[in-house]
Amino acid sequence: MKGKVLVTGANGFIGSHLVEGLLARGYPVRGLVRKTSNLEYLTGLSLELCYGELTDRQSLYPAVKDIDYIFHTAGATKAKNKEDYAKINEKGTENLLSVCLEQNPNLLRLVYFSSLAAAGPADDEKPLSETNECRPVSLYGETKLKAEQLVIEYSQKFPTVILRLPTVYGPRDREALTYFKLLKKGIRPILGDYFSVIFIKDVVTAAILCLEKDIKSGEIFFVSDGNCYSFDEMAEIAERLIGVKTFRFRVPKPMLRIYAFFLTKFAKGQSIINPDKIKELTQRCWTCNINKIRDELGFSPQFGLAEGLKLTIGWYKERRWL
Numbered sequence: 001m002k003g004k005v006l007v008t009g010a011n012g013f014i015g016s017h018l019v020e021g022l023l024a025r026g027y028p029v030r031g032l033v034r035k036t037s038n039l040e041y042l043t044g045l046s047l048e049l050c051y052g053e054l055t056d057r058q059s060l061y062p063a064v065k066d067i068d069y070i071f072h073t074a075g076a077t078k079a080k081n082k083e084d085y086a087k088i089n090e091k092g093t094e095n096l097l098s099v100c101l102e103q104n105p106n107l108l109r110l111v112y113f114s115s116l117a118a119a120g121p122a123d124d125e126k127p128l129s130e131t132n133e134c135r136p137v138s139l140y141g142e143t144k145l146k147a148e149q150l151v152i153e154y155s156q157k158f159p160t161v162i163l164r165l166p167t168v169y170g171p172r173d174r175e176a177l178t179y180f181k182l183l184k185k186g187i188r189p190i191l192g193d194y195f196s197v198i199f200i201k202d203v204v205t206a207a208i209l210c211l212e213k214d215i216k217s218g219e220i221f222f223v224s225d226g227n228c229y230s231f232d233e234m235a236e237i238a239e240r241l242i243g244v245k246t247f248r249f250r251v252p253k254p255m256l257r258i259y260a261f262f263l264t265k266f267a268k269g270q271s272i273i274n275p276d277k278i279k280e281l282t283q284r285c286w287t288c289n290i291n292k293i294r295d296e297l298g299f300s301p302q303f304g305l306a307e308g309l310k311l312t313i314g315w316y317k318e319r320r321w322l
């Protein structure tokens with residue numbers, strides 16, 4: 001029987017797809033979710049649910065007990081201030097790591113889902129590699145990098161791996177949906193120059209490789225679909241799929257900052273378009289290369305942007321999200 005996997009944030013966009021992928025591969029799965037979580041995408045799946053929060057250290061003890069592997073996907077992607085980001089991304093990760101060491105020191109591997117934001121933007125359109133110095137430009141990126149450093153510290157105590165993801169898209173994702181809704185209205189904002197992305201099914205493939213391959217503890221891998229795209233390339237593919245023509249314009253940075261300020265001030269809840277996110281959106285290049293994960297783990301992405309967007313936008317239409 002395959003080892004049991006804990007997925008933190010199991011009800012989320014990435015987490016729910018990971019749960020499905022693991023179950024399909026025959027792994028028993030335990031999902032860590034909050035009591036207030038929407039479990040729509042876990043309904044009918046044969047996983048064990050464990051209720052707890054990263055900020056509540058005591059609630060993590062039953063989550064990690066008798067677990068062989070951990071996929072740590074839970075985190076804060078939007079918050080009011082650095083303290084709120086740090087509470088989840090840094091302190092929450094530290095809670096999980098310390099509880100693992102205390103409750104389950106024989107853990108076979110913990111895979112931490114980090115972000116390209118932890119490394120920062122690329123210079124001169126040259127995609128980042130794992131050897132580049134990290135220079136995050138946002139509070140989110142800073143706290144993800146701090147969490148990475150904690151994971152590396154614990155790599156001496158039990159095996160760990162870090163996956164750095166660019167923008168992840170696919171069915172169930174609500175963040176990229178905002179951009180596609182603008183396109184449907186005939187508006188094509190240009191927010192940067194070049195970027196890397198990855199379709200959710202390729203994320204699942206890369207993650208499972210991190211369980212099944214022999215990897216030195218503490219390794220970091222960038223993962224994407226292997227290409228670099230412009231906003232125009234993405235928009236033109238999406239326009240054809242949505243069936244619209246759009247007005248193209250580059251958004252001035254001051255306008256973005258003002259929009260984010262008022263959206264944050266008056267929106268209900270936390271918006272993904274906030275002053276901290278604007279620091280990322282106003283950078284020219286968010287690109288990474290995947291030579292390391294290709295060479296060392298044999299990762300081969302199966303979904304380019306055209307195919308991935310077709311599946312994503314098709315799903316949005318079926319759900320009447322778009």
